Amino acid sequence: MDTWSVPLDVPAAPAPGQCAVSPVRPGGTERHPKEESVARRGQRRAGATRTAPRNQRRGRKLDNEGIIPVLARAVREVEHEVQRGAVSRPGRTKFQVIALLVREERSRVRSDAEITEARRAEQMKRLDGVATILAKSAARDTSLLSLLAEDADVSDAAQMLKRELTEAAGLEVEEEEEPAPAEAAATPVATRRVVPQSVVSRQLANPFLTPDFSAPQPRAHPRRLATWELLEPLFRAFEYGGASSCMALPEPDTLLGLPPGLELMPHQAQVVAAAEDGHRTFLLADEPGLGKTAQALLAAEAAGAFPLLVVVPNVVKTNWAREAHLWTPQRPVTVIHGDGHEIDAFADIVVVNYEVLDRHVGWLGDLGFRGMVVDEAHFIKNKKSQRSQHVLQLADRLRARTVRPLLMALTGTPLINDIDDFRAIWQFLGWIDDKLPGPLLMEALEETGLTPVDPGFYPAARASVIELGIVRRRKIDVAADIPARRIADLPVELDDMVGSSIRQAERELAERLVTRYRTALETRTSGVTVEGIDHELVRRVAGWELADSDSAKTGENVFGMVRRIGQAKAGLAADYAAQLARNVGKVVFFAKHVDVMDLAEETFAKRGIGYASIRGDQTSTKRQKNIDAFVNDPEVSIAVCSLMAAGVGLNLQVASNVVLAELSWTDAEQTQAIDRVHRIGQEEPVTAWRIIAAQTIDTKIAELIDSKAGLAARALDGSDEEISSSSDVQLEALVALLTEALESES
Known part of the structure; x- marks a missing residue:
């Protein structure tokens, strides 16, 4: 962890398997x-x-x-x-x-x-x-x-x-430079700005944005509080604690029509109903696993807040597009990658990740969005960072064009911790500016009849902020709404070069299978002919390939490909585990291969996140020591576990979130890993986050594992049915790959 600018005698970064250090927020602004x-x-x-x-x-x-x-x-x-x-x-x-x-x-x-x-x-x-x-x-x-x-x-x-x-010390204090003009300060300097051709086409097709004739928000008329400094008392009001940090939500009556087969849980429907009732700003701080993405998309539908801009971390960008297709299929969605050459600027939902926001902030501010969602909103806590300034700038431009836009900040971070982190989020939502509460909050504070010197001011101020739109529910609070255990797939886009390499390897494997299939057809002596694809022969060819997979002569095989995909996903999986650890506490991270575990632990060490390593090559004493550290030490946030070595015989119910960085070959193996957390003594619903590489064989393997899950579950419950083996999934993956290649040729 290279965080020192002065040579201090401190311990070196932890070696794999040892506990790293969990970061703590810098001190606040209160004087002492x-x-x-x-x-x-x-x-x-x-x-x-x-x-x-x-x-x-x-x-x-x-x-x-x-x-x-x-x-x-x-x-x-x-x-x-x-x-x-x-x-x-x-x-x-x-x-x-x-x-x-x-x-x-x-x-x-x-x-x-x-x-x-x-x-x-x-x-x-x-x-x-x-x-x-x-x-x-x-x-x-x-x-x-x-x-x-x-x-x-x-x-x-x-x-x-x-x-x-x-x-x-008797030294001269350097005078602070005069602040830059407000307009210049609000526009961060970007190294490179781009305007995709699709955006130019949209601007030419619709050069005039539709005006907003909705009623303007009331202006604040501060009276008693005109001379009071109010922001610090507002933050302290949350540090003092109090009742649940959740606004009063309406009970849903009739919701807008959902796509067939989908149903909202009651706690999700409440937020959508609030948007239908006219609420337009939300700090949605539900714990991970409670469906914040669906709530945000359907709230936008209820509020008519399209086009909608969604700013997210890179690791969940693909998942947002998938969820949008699922929950709002009538709304076209586009995802910005790199310079955005392939985006559809006419789409209703535009998804962009923080890392490329600086290139696109110019045209995004002029596209006429009526709603904006910021996922993992604690990413903008540092107002001096470029990404925070870009987000705040976009929100200001959106408010300038739309009187009452829908603004939603999504985060799983508890509201009562690190309250200074929420300064930028409140500003994004328009609740405050740099120095003062916004009009609605100021009016609410005036109505309390109190000032910061009155003891009752702090709970009243806290309640005023919460009613602006803070929504915080924990899994345990809505346990009746969610299953005791669920698996949530998180598709991720691999890095351009790595992803291209893996997809090329898949194409080469598919071409080799097609060649074997064609050769088998040409040399067939039985005289049997089949119209179209001979699916029986496809399975036989896949079986031959599987039998030859241990030989280096066959080139890239399914096992090596899956391992490469695991290595490529490792950084993204570790990034998501780090976000979960910050949001909800302890997380169990499972991987099949040692190099994936090494890369994940390196990521956690660089971020100053405490972890314990549980591997097959450890002595029983060291293994137990690391388990105890994860269970008992509050500074150890993540258990990095080998899927094979730690999939059985462990009791890790101190966590309720599991990250599966690599896919198993059987549902039973996956279930055993999840059951390290979902077991007797667990007091909260368990969510297993399965990281899947989009547009690769990873997606086929996940589908195959799920298709066999029912059989495995029945067998584990005592049925005479045979549990599907790992070779079944490997064979079916090759069958799917060959079948898809043959269909693309016809």
Whole structure:
């Protein structure tokens, strides 16, 4: 984990199988009396050096001047707080500020040409002393490590404390630059912007956007609260806790027509009914597995919010397109890949991932969207990041064109944790701006008749924000609506080069099968002729291929192809597991191959997410130690398990989410893995997320496993039916591949 800019003595990144460190959010913005006391004591002591007795002035005067003495005193205060137990928010802020100032002072000392080498060495040694205390404190409380990352958020409180410590050291504080004009600040600079040809065609076909004649939102007329600072009290209102963070939702009466065979669960129907009733902003924070995607799509249908823009992480982009085809089949959907050469700009639903948003933000802002959904909305928590600025810019442009657009932020992160992360989300929804509550929230706060000095203000303010559209349900809260165990497929798009390579290998395998099939037809001596495809011969050819799969002479075989697909999916599967771990806590990650496990663990280590590795080559002692770490240590969020070694004999019901990074060859093997979590003692419904590589043989294998699931379930329940073997699925996968190739030729 390369997060240090100053050389601190900290443990190295964890080796596979060991527990990594779980990141903790930087300190918030609340001031603390101790932060002020550091500055006051620094000023008093700096002044005391001018009036100290003569015998005290014999020491080197330079040792008591500058920033280092102030840092030394401040770092000791942090050290003492760490030794007493959990570090408070102000303590974390102080820790981060000290690290920032140490970095700056080291750079200054290195580049100062006016001091002697001896003096430079002495200053560097003293700075190393401060850094060593920081390192020891971080080793004692590992949650502090995330504050040292280069991209760690620096809060307003941290900026203020940094300024105070600098002033206490008698140093000149650099004046902040004048902010750029609002329009310039709202438009992030992109390295490369593109406009796909399909977009140009749409703009030429419809150069004038339909005007919005709906009633404008009421303007706020602040009275009692006009001079109050309200944002920080609003955030603190959620930190204080309280009742469930869920707005009052209507009971659905009659919903709009759903596609045949589909049915909404009651908790999903409530959100759609709220959109039908005219609600237009939602922070939908249901736990993963409760169907947020379907709720968002049907809410857009109920609100007539098309065209709809959907901004998502790359790993779920394909899944959104699939869900849109499923729940809103009458609405064409298009997905932006790369520069968007293949998109349909006339589609009703446009899906784009955060990673390519910078290329398309220009034309997306002019397309005339009436709704916008941001999935995994905690991705925009850092308002300084480019993707956050792009999302906020698009939301502003959408509000400028549409009076009451549908805006939905989807996240599984609990509302009562890391409330500062929701500042940008609230701004995206229009509930606040940089400094003030928005019109609707301000009006609601005025109606309470309270101010932040009144004890009743905080629960009233919390309720006012929640009623703007916060919806938070846990699995356990709606357990009656969902099955006790479910498997959710998550299709992913492989990287362009890797995906192309795998699809080319599939084509070569299919061509080899077709050649064997044609040869068998030509050399047939039985005289039997079959009109069209000879499906019996297809199965025989597939059987020959399966029997020859262990031979290198056959080139790419089905086993090697599936392994390559697993390797290609590993990063995406690990990324999704990391998102789940942040949203809902502990997650069990299953993979078949060691290299997939290695890649996943490397991803978790880089992200500072604690994991425990459970593999077949471990001693029983080490295996049990890692299991205990996952079960008992709150810092260990993910168990990385071998599908073969950990599929049986484990009890991991401390988690309720499973990620299947690679497909099994049998439903029974898959079921055994899920049952490590879905077992006696489990108090929540279990969701297994099966990662499937779209447009590859992976999809055929998943379908085959599911088609055999009923037989396997009956056999496991005591039936005389024979459980399908792994060779059945392997054979059927080759049959499907050959049949599809022959059909494409005819």
